[in-house]
Amino acid sequence: MDKFIKLTSTVVPLPIENVDTDQIIPARFLKATDKNGFGDNLFADWRYNKDGSPKADFVLNNSMYAGSSILVAGKNFGSGSSREHAAWAVAGYGFKVVVSSFFADIFRNNALNNGVLPVIVSAEFAAEIFAAVQADAKITLTVDLENQMITNNANGKSESFEINAYKKECLLNGLDDIDYLISKKEMTEAYELARK
Amino acid sequence: MNETKDSPFGGKAATLFDKIWDAHVVSSVDNGPTQLYIDRHFCHEVTSPQAFNGLRARGLKVFRPEQTTMTADHNTPTINQDQPVQDPISRNQLDTFAKNAADFNMPLFFPLGHIKNGVVHIIGPENGFTHPGTTIVCGDSHTSTHGAFGAIAFGIGTSEVEMVLATQCILQSRPKTMRITFNGKLGAGVSAKDLALYMIAQLTTGGATGYFVEYAGEAISNMSMEERMTVCNLSIEMGARGGLIAPDQTTFDYVNGREFAPKGEEWDKKLAYWKTLKTDEGATFDKELVFDAAAIQPMITYGTNPGMGMGITDSIPTLDTIDEAGKITYLKSLEYMGFEAGEKLEGKAIDYVFLGSCTNGRIEDFRVFANYVKGKKKADNVVAWLVPGSWMVEKQIREEGLFDILTEAGFALRQPGCSACLAMNDDKVPAGKYAVSTSNRNFEGRQGPGARTILAGPLVAAAAAITGKITDPRN
Numbered sequence: 001m002d003k004f005i006k007l008t009s010t011v012v013p014l015p016i017e018n019v020d021t022d023q024i025i026p027a028r029f030l031k032a033t034d035k036n037g038f039g040d041n042l043f044a045d046w047r048y049n050k051d052g053s054p055k056a057d058f059v060l061n062n063s064m065y066a067g068s069s070i071l072v073a074g075k076n077f078g079s080g081s082s083r084e085h086a087a088w089a090v091a092g093y094g095f096k097v098v099v100s101s102f103f104a105d106i107f108r109n110n111a112l113n114n115g116v117l118p119v120i121v122s123a124e125f126a127a128e129i130f131a132a133v134q135a136d137a138k139i140t141l142t143v144d145l146e147n148q149m150i151t152n153n154a155n156g157k158s159e160s161f162e163i164n165a166y167k168k169e170c171l172l173n174g175l176d177d178i179d180y181l182i183s184k185k186e187m188t189e190a191y192e193l194a195r196k
Numbered sequence: 197m198n199e200t201k202d203s204p205f206g207g208k209a210a211t212l213f214d215k216i217w218d219a220h221v222v223s224s225v226d227n228g229p230t231q232l233y234i235d236r237h238f239c240h241e242v243t244s245p246q247a248f249n250g251l252r253a254r255g256l257k258v259f260r261p262e263q264t265t266m267t268a269d270h271n272t273p274t275i276n277q278d279q280p281v282q283d284p285i286s287r288n289q290l291d292t293f294a295k296n297a298a299d300f301n302m303p304l305f306f307p308l309g310h311i312k313n314g315v316v317h318i319i320g321p322e323n324g325f326t327h328p329g330t331t332i333v334c335g336d337s338h339t340s341t342h343g344a345f346g347a348i349a350f351g352i353g354t355s356e357v358e359m360v361l362a363t364q365c366i367l368q369s370r371p372k373t374m375r376i377t378f379n380g381k382l383g384a385g386v387s388a389k390d391l392a393l394y395m396i397a398q399l400t401t402g403g404a405t406g407y408f409v410e411y412a413g414e415a416i417s418n419m420s421m422e423e424r425m426t427v428c429n430l431s432i433e434m435g436a437r438g439g440l441i442a443p444d445q446t447t448f449d450y451v452n453g454r455e456f457a458p459k460g461e462e463w464d465k466k467l468a469y470w471k472t473l474k475t476d477e478g479a480t481f482d483k484e485l486v487f488d489a490a491a492i493q494p495m496i497t498y499g500t501n502p503g504m505g506m507g508i509t510d511s512i513p514t515l516d517t518i519d520e521a522g523k524i525t526y527l528k529s530l531e532y533m534g535f536e537a538g539e540k541l542e543g544k545a546i547d548y549v550f551l552g553s554c555t556n557g558r559i560e561d562f563r564v565f566a567n568y569v570k571g572k573k574k575a576d577n578v579v580a581w582l583v584p585g586s587w588m589v590e591k592q593i594r595e596e597g598l599f600d601i602l603t604e605a606g607f608a609l610r611q612p613g614c615s616a617c618l619a620m621n622d623d624k625v626p627a628g629k630y631a632v633s634t635s636n637r638n639f640e641g642r643q644g645p646g647a648r649t650i651l652a653g654p655l656v657a658a659a660a661a662i663t664g665k666i667t668d669p670r671n
Contacts, residue, residue, distance in 0.1 A: 015524060016524065016525050016528065017521065017522055017524075017525040018401050018402070018501050018503075018525060020501065020637075020639045022618075022637065022639040022640070022641060022642050023639065023640060023641075026641055026645070027270075027618040027619060027620045027642070028619070028620060030242050030243075030270075030271070030620060031242075031271060031283075031285045031286055031288075031289050031620070032245075032285075032289075033245035033246070033249070033288065033289055033292045034245075034246060034249065035246050045640065045641045045645055050645070074521065074524075074525065075402070075521070076401060076402035076405070076435070079401055079402060079435060079501070080337065080432075080637060080639060081336075081337050081618075081637075082243070082335060082336055082337040082339075082351035082352060082353055083242075083243060083353075084243065084246075084335075084353035084354040084355060085354075087353070102402055102405070103405075104402065104405060104435055105371075105405055105406065105435065105437055106337060106351055106352070106353060109352075109353060109356070110353035110354075110355065113353060113355035113356070114355070123521065127521070164227075164228055164229065164369060165226075165227035165228055166225045166226075166227060166228025166229060166367075167228070167229075176355070177355070177356075177359055177366070177367045178250075178254075178355070178358060178359050178362060178363075180225070180367065181231065181359050181362065181363040181365050181366075181367065182256075182362060182363060184222065184223055184231055184363070184365070185259075185363060187222055187223050187231070188222055188231075188233065188259075188363060188364060188365055191222045191233055192233075195219075
């Protein structure tokens, strides 16, 4: 997993609430047996017409936002299915951070397990980002994981965000849970014996 | 809805959730999550291939193969299952699933066509893999279904599937606890599905995020295991990590005698333990909600998430009742559905009916549907997909004579699988068409690109299939 320390980037605004994982990556794209290529189908039904041509009015097809590493979405992002393909699609597209005032649990876990940082901000902070980016598409945010701080560089306002201390260490060092669990195998075996 | 304050007792009394969770803690990370031991892992073809690849890349074996049950269900056809799967990409996924089962010596592998094959959350309980007091995971959010037996059951991502295969453990932060009590009895013609859709409409689609829910009260205790599974299944649709119900005689009677249930002395030992699994008097929840079951009527959804539900005789909420930040989403949703704010949906023509899924694909759902359509005829304008949740359900449908009732009423039965619930296979509702569906999600495109889903229980689905319109089954 890639390390995440600090990032400054323009943002892609998606002020829709309850964006579910079926929108992030529709089920018909879940037939793959590897983790590659999902970024091309991120938000597929909002992004492409039936013939595969881009829908002009969808934000990912607006060249003003190209190259951004931060997605800012309405509340309850990632609800619905547990498909980790949603996190692979978000990461595969090139997003390193998703900002929302509220995340669904499973998506948030899946994102963290793929080096994508979910940043929970207040509803006001999110609303200010949406307003700022509407006024100027080139505004940037800075996300500083070490100090757990997000800054809206358009107005200079900052807000601290919560992240589990263990998960923070994992992201800062590019480690994943499975390494940790394998290191605990003896404890697991002892647990199994004790309950028999 | 009455919101009550936290229990004034506090102290040592424990909730059902606490008792099961604490019994499965292997270790705790400082300032971090818990290493939780998993008793039963269910596995399907769509969310597991990358996990097995991860094991290969790390040179790992499956730690406890006998604790994983594998069934193909999400990406399978519901016709001609005896023939090779037509879509080459789907066929590859199913072949990969079989190869993974063989390469890693998985003893409980139920591929397409196997007598124990079917929707993962249906074959688990019916074969006796689901036990009270256990921890259960699957790379599927509706794993919460198994909570009906008094288990901690929840959906996980593929990275976590890999962790369970490699170590039989995952790292989880302890969720908060919520108790939702349904006092009183459900009215005639009102089902477990209606109760769940009512609850989700009250809480909204994110209203239980961060919580593990215990369902309690007279209306819950009165339910069969099938009905309890429907309620727990839908816990995720209000964001909950999972939902569970204290095991009782109904639970024990269901589990007893099933193939993978404990037997003999082991049964007696387990049963004694299971009988201790309830929330202690005075135990504290982080949140408590109380509803009156008698106030619930048959429910339908009008929007594009399961929280957008209403009584079948109600009108869609008007724009002025929606908060400012939610207005864009609300309007987008109604535009997608082709509905107007304030509109009544009763009497509205529909095109498709889907009976099935891990929510409502069990034998009782087919009994309810068949009982309603008996002696009637399917509406000509309706395409109906009746998809049993498993081959065992299919067999029971035939044995109980339901198949003949359905056939006489103009319905055909398809073969088991997830089918039109997520439309990964060919069972897709065409763009713009309305489907009354007993499944769990009405998201945009869920049942096919452009498909318009109206979630409902099996009785409302049966009434719609007969009249071709949204119909109150109580009339």
